[in-house]
Amino acid sequence: MDIKGFRAALGDIPVIDDPKAVQLRSRDYYWYSPILKRQLDHVTADLVVSPRTQDEVAEVLAAAFHHKVPLTPRGAGTGNYGQAMPLSGGALLDLMSLNRVLHLQSDRVRAEAGIRLERLDRHLRAEVGSELRFFPSTNKLASLGGFIAGGSGGVGSVRWGGLRNIGNILGLKVITCEASPRVLELEGADILKVAHAYGTNGVIVEAEMPLAPAYDWVDMIVGFDDFLDACRFAQVVAQQDGLLVKEVAPVAAPVPTQYFTHHKPWLKDGQSVVLLMVAPVAVPSVEVLIAHHGGDLRLRYDKLDEAERKGLPPVYELAWNHTTLRAIKIDPTITYLQTQYPTFEHLEKMWRMLGDEMPMHLEMGRFDGTVVFSGLPLVRFTTEERLEEIMRLHEENGCLVFNPHRYTLEEGGMKKSDQVQLAFKKEADPSGILNPGKMIAWDDPDFDFDAGHVYTFAGLDNVGRR
Numbered sequence: 001m002d003i004k005g006f007r008a009a010l011g012d013i014p015v016i017d018d019p020k021a022v023q024l025r026s027r028d029y030y031w032y033s034p035i036l037k038r039q040l041d042h043v044t045a046d047l048v049v050s051p052r053t054q055d056e057v058a059e060v061l062a063a064a065f066h067h068k069v070p071l072t073p074r075g076a077g078t079g080n081y082g083q084a085m086p087l088s089g090g091a092l093l094d095l096m097s098l099n100r101v102l103h104l105q106s107d108r109v110r111a112e113a114g115i116r117l118e119r120l121d122r123h124l125r126a127e128v129g130s131e132l133r134f135f136p137s138t139n140k141l142a143s144l145g146g147f148i149a150g151g152s153g154g155v156g157s158v159r160w161g162g163l164r165n166i167g168n169i170l171g172l173k174v175i176t177c178e179a180s181p182r183v184l185e186l187e188g189a190d191i192l193k194v195a196h197a198y199g200t201n202g203v204i205v206e207a208e209m210p211l212a213p214a215y216d217w218v219d220m221i222v223g224f225d226d227f228l229d230a231c232r233f234a235q236v237v238a239q240q241d242g243l244l245v246k247e248v249a250p251v252a253a254p255v256p257t258q259y260f261t262h263h264k265p266w267l268k269d270g271q272s273v274v275l276l277m278v279a280p281v282a283v284p285s286v287e288v289l290i291a292h293h294g295g296d297l298r299l300r301y302d303k304l305d306e307a308e309r310k311g312l313p314p315v316y317e318l319a320w321n322h323t324t325l326r327a328i329k330i331d332p333t334i335t336y337l338q339t340q341y342p343t344f345e346h347l348e349k350m351w352r353m354l355g356d357e358m359p360m361h362l363e364m365g366r367f368d369g370t371v372v373f374s375g376l377p378l379v380r381f382t383t384e385e386r387l388e389e390i391m392r393l394h395e396e397n398g399c400l401v402f403n404p405h406r407y408t409l410e411e412g413g414m415k416k417s418d419q420v421q422l423a424f425k426k427e428a429d430p431s432g433i434l435n436p437g438k439m440i441a442w443d444d445p446d447f448d449f450d451a452g453h454v455y456t457f458a459g460l461d462n463v464g465r466r
């Protein structure tokens, strides 16, 4: 890598090279995982480059290609698996200056990749009365491009499914990493070449997203003495075709009273809760279901006065990976898992088996028309061996685990290589400049995913230790 030559080729494109500032930006939320923390703590880039326009992105890509400098795209750095961490050093490609809304109508928007999702949503609401179908609970910070390249679903997925479901991304504009970078417009099935590829095979500079009508969602928290009753209620609410809801998440006791400190005045010791976002038109019907299921409506945000609302985080910031964040802030030994429970019986079995070692947190999702229990359970961490054992117990009992303690695409996902994404990388990043170490299929095509080994990227030995 010729970092000096690279830097010289950047001309007046803004660069940060103060080691402390660079190291700060070389991190994401990898420290959620004690395993990733051990493996990645020392990782740092050599510099950060922040192009201001799409043309400048192409210039940076050409310079990186020419000078063989590894380049890791970065949005807001809120990923949980070290996705945006430069495992081979080199340069971080900060895309947050690309933040224009380019085209807008009530059912779709085209915007640049670095726009923050909340800012985009505010703009949509004000201009055309629409909103993004779903967003990660990091809405306030996360970028559109980072969500597409690193995220999967979120608040709204109970109705609209995930990012990889056809129809949830309409188009992507991608720049390749070659001697003369090409600009490609991806549509239809081609979108999957780059979506959720961790920026390993092209830099997303624009995305076109479908929209839904905007609502003044009503945040609600409902208490239940029995966690399984909370789950039954959540399942019924999520399954009702006539109910417009954006978020349904059961969280087992004692998590709410232990970790949802801002909401403590409204919570009751020993109760599990269901977190809800409900369209105003659906609130009376949801209240009928709450009564029917013996729920205890603890909090309705629209009933709060101004003083009570002040400083109270929205319900979605108790959900998704914010549940984990709130727990870690109070007990840093806590970590988490990403699971899926095919049926209520699977869920009940794992919940009873692991008890308070794995306080349960679920997100109701909709995938291929079916409501599913997606899990983001907390884990009271003891050892890496026990954490692996808990994952094994899930799999032995027919549950799915998307391992959040791995930094590669494959090990954190379907545990097999994605040939479509690999083929696109060969085309769009033939020298393997983009985000090295994240795609096993590129680094080690013969890696045996069934052999039970954990992949270790060789470049990790050198990074940050030069």
Ligand SMILES: Cc1cc2nc3c(=O)[nH]c(=O)nc-3n(C[C@H](O)[C@H](O)[C@H](O)COP(=O)(O)OP(=O)(O)OC[C@H]3O[C@@H](n4cnc5c(N)ncnc54)[C@H](O)[C@@H]3O)c2cc1C
Pocket (backbone or CB within 6 Å): 028, 029, 072, 073, 074, 075, 076, 077, 078, 079, 080, 083, 084, 095, 113, 114, 135, 136, 137, 138, 141, 142, 143, 144, 145, 146, 147, 148, 149, 150, 151, 152, 153, 154, 155, 197, 198, 199, 200, 202, 203, 204, 205, 320, 321, 322, 325, 435
């Ligand atoms: C508290 C908390 C809550 C979260 N909740 C959710 C949730 O509800 N749903 C969810 O899916 N995720 C969630 N996440 C994970 C993360 O927030 C999301 O993945 C988020 O959308 C990432 O956006 P970002 O801009 O921070 O991306 P980054 O972390 O900066 O990047 C993510 C990945 O995308 C790549 N990348 C970034 N921009 C581009 C680009 N323009 N082109 C190509 N590659 C790019 C990076 O290299 C990296 O691999 C959560 C994380 C935290 C810490």
